[in-house]
Amino acid sequence: MKVLYVSSEALPFAASGGLADVAGSLPQALRNRHVACRVVMPLYGTIRPELRAEMIFITNIMVPVSWRRQYCGIFEARAGGVIYYLIDNEYYFKRDTLYGHYDDGERFAFFSRAVLEILPYLDFKPDIIHCNDWQSALVPVYYSTMYANREGYTGIKTVFTIHNIQYQGIYGKEILGDLFGFGEEHASLLEFGNCINLMKGGIECADRVTTVSNTYAEEILDPWFSHGLHPILNERRYKLSGILNGIDTVNYDPATDPQIFANYSAKDPSGKAANKAGLQEWFNLPARADVPVIGIVTRLVAHKGLDLIKRVMWELLSNADLQLVVLGSGDAEYEDFFRSLAGAFPGKVGLRIGFVPDLARKIYAGSDLFLMPSKSEPCGLSQMVALRYGTVPIVRETGGLKDTITDSGDGEGNGFTFKSYDAYDMLDAIYRALGAYGDRDYWPTLVQRALKCDNSWGRSAREYIKLYESII
Numbered sequence: 372m373k374v375l376y377v378s379s380e381a382l383p384f385a386a387s388g389g390l391a392d393v394a395g396s397l398p399q400a401l402r403n404r405h406v407a408c409r410v411v412m413p414l415y416g417t418i419r420p421e422l423r424a425e426m427i428f429i430t431n432i433m434v435p436v437s438w439r440r441q442y443c444g445i446f447e448a449r450a451g452g453v454i455y456y457l458i459d460n461e462y463y464f465k466r467d468t469l470y471g472h473y474d475d476g477e478r479f480a481f482f483s484r485a486v487l488e489i490l491p492y493l494d495f496k497p498d499i500i501h502c503n504d505w506q507s508a509l510v511p512v513y514y515s516t517m518y519a520n521r522e523g524y525t526g527i528k529t530v531f532t533i534h535n536i537q538y539q540g541i542y543g544k545e546i547l548g549d550l551f552g553f554g555e556e557h558a559s560l561l562e563f564g565n566c567i568n569l570m571k572g573g574i575e576c577a578d579r580v581t582t583v584s585n586t587y588a589e590e591i592l593d594p595w596f597s598h599g600l601h602p603i604l605n606e607r608r609y610k611l612s613g614i615l616n617g618i619d620t621v622n623y624d625p626a627t628d629p630q631i632f633a634n635y636s637a638k639d640p641s642g643k644a645a646n647k648a649g650l651q652e653w654f655n656l657p658a659r660a661d662v663p664v665i666g667i668v669t670r671l672v673a674h675k676g677l678d679l680i681k682r683v684m685w686e687l688l689s690n691a692d693l694q695l696v697v698l699g700s701g702d703a704e705y706e707d708f709f710r711s712l713a714g715a716f717p718g719k720v721g722l723r724i725g726f727v728p729d730l731a732r733k734i735y736a737g738s739d740l741f742l743m744p745s746k747s748e749p750c751g752l753s754q755m756v757a758l759r760y761g762t763v764p765i766v767r768e769t770g771g772l773k774d775t776i777t778d779s780g781d782g783e784g785n786g787f788t789f790k791s792y793d794a795y796d797m798l799d800a801i802y803r804a805l806g807a808y809g810d811r812d813y814w815p816t817l818v819q820r821a822l823k824c825d826n827s828w829g830r831s832a833r834e835y836i837k838l839y840e841s842i843i
Contacts, residue, residue: 372839374401374408375497377486379479379506380469383450384422384457385415387469389616389752390503390534393583396619397835398453400828404836409495411486413478414446414457416465422448426457430492434485436477437552443485445492456493458485470506476542476569480551483509487518496523498843501530501835505540508573509551515576516557528842531577533570535749536591537598540569564599571603578842580604580611583750584771588613596747614835615774616750617828623735623759625822630729631736635761637822640815643736643761650737653730654721656694663808664694665801666738666762668731668753671701671709676744676767681708682794688716691805696721696738698730735760740804744789744797748772755826758785761818765804767792775826779807785820 380386382395394410401408414426429445444459458464463478472478487510490496502510511529518524544567547553553561561572574580582588588611590596592604604611625643626636632649635642644660651658669675688695697709697720706724713722723730735741741757743766750771754764758775764786766772777784780803787804789796808814 372406372499372836372843373495373497374398374406374499374501374839375486375495376408376410377500377502377507377510378410378412379482379504381410381412381455384412384418384448384455385469389750392619392752393534393616394503395451396617396828397832399451400617400832401835402452403829404832406832406836406839407495409454409456409497411456411458411489413464413482414444414459415469416461417467417469418457425449429456431459432488432492434481434488435552436481436484437549441481443481443488445489454495456489458482458489460485475506476540476546477550479506479540479569480509483507483513484552486510487513487524491523497527499528499530499839501532502573502577503532504534505538505570505573508540508569510573511576511578512553512557512560512572516553516560528579528839529577530579530581530838530842531573532581532583533574533591533749534583536570536582536596536600539571539598539600542567542569563603568600571600574600574603574607578610579838580607581838582611582613583616584774585613585615586773587749587770590747590770612838613774614831614838615771615826616752617831618752618755618759618826620759620827623756625736625760628732628736630732631760632733637761637819640761640818640822643818646733646737647739648737650696650733651694651721653733654696654723656696656721657718659694662692662694663739663805664696664737665740665742665765666734666757667695667697667699667742668734669699669743671699671705673702674746676746676792676797677705677708679744679792679794679797680742681705683798684712685715687798687801688712688719691802693805694719694721696734698723698725698727698734700725735762738762739808740765740787740801742801743767743772745769745772746792751775754786755824758821758824758826761822763787763804763807763817763821765797765800767797775824779817779820783820785817785824 378394380391398408633642633645748770776786
């Protein structure tokens with residue numbers, strides 16, 4: 372089986388979020404299970420020179436973008452045993468950031484056409500083209516309308532994965548032909564809500580549609596979560612499923628991680644105490660082994676549940692013996708809130724505004740509890756990383772958080788959960804977690820459960836292979 376994995380970003384070349392982690396890990400996991408998987412992505416100007424220096428130029432072609440014909444260079448690179456094809460066009464991709472430009476629609480229309488146009492120049496005809504989010508949603512549309520019956524293209528199946536339904540690629544109908552190259556006969560595939568909606572086109576035309584957790588696949592059928600796309604998703608429900616993301620368990624391994632204060636494992640978890648002491652010292656907090664440390668690593672934006680934290684954290688810190696360490700950046704409202712909290716509770720709150728990857732590792736390893744009360748979370752990686760480091764998550768039951776964390780009140784769970792989006796329900800879960808931490812006979816058992824959870828990409832890869840086999 373041959374899979375061409377299409378992504379607008381992928382590690383180690385370019386990243387702005389979780390999609391890059393997926394595109395950098397899932398293809399490796401598929402290859403480890405004897406699936407020939409290669410990745411195609413844009414050749415951004417932000418890619419590090421040392422990575423560019425190792426790329427091999429294959430050829431260049433011209434790619435149609437409606438009435439335009441644009442240069443397309445094809446480069447090949449290897450990372451982690453996976454072959455990557457990088458699409459070069461400096462006009463579209465030599466920019467300081469990956470997204471957020473006035474012509475993103477044209478940029479990724481070019482990318483989507485290029486994915487299909489380069490196939491005759493590769494020694495690789497895929498059985499499956501697996502596309503991700505709105506930036507490559509046009510690939511299934513172009514394939515089904517323009518390429519499916521061409522010589523050399525027949526028999527290919529397409530999969531489209533929704534990583535975050537909030538971002539859909541929405542444009543005015545007036546550019547359907549001029550920018551995307553479609554006639555009125557194909558307008559219905561893309562029109563939605565009196566606009567052009569690229570994600571809607573991917574849902575319509577792909578053979579299968581997936582999301583990044585089972586619960587999120589159910590949630591996006593509901594108007595509360597769908598950002599307007601629930602009518603088309605309910606119509607196409609027969610091709611929708613959820614497959615939970617994984618994490619790179621080699622990269623995130625407390626037994627070998629060089630960025631934490633001390634290494635440890637499920638067999639010998641004693642080093643976790645040294646990480647807690649090191650974290651407290653880093654944040655200038657009292658080095659107390661008896662006080663529970665709650666960690667937060669997040670973007671400081673509303674849908675991460677920060678309004679719940681804002682409502683009750685002052686009360687919690689005033690009444691409970693604990694420490695809180697926070698790493699993140701985002702909306703000024705929440706940055707200012709955490710600054711005021713750190714100022715009011717200097718012996719209890721440690722704060723770093725920004726994102727420092729090695730500090731994130733130290734928080735995962737040194738905290739006792741990890742708070743993640745998201746309003747919505749398609750999959751979530753932080754709670755799985757926390758488990759990997761033996762840090763017990765406190766989460767709201769939504770999306771992938773619900774699929775990975777079960778409440779330990781049943782005597783078997785790996786964390787603490789709450790259902791409704793309510794600050795005092797969250798506070799109750801925190802108090803239950805603090806109570807469990809105080810039970811010195813029970814707490815080591817819960818930490819062991821966390822350390823032994825399997826959230827590897829191998830599990831996810833097996834599910835994707837079943838999906839691929841079902842359509843070919």
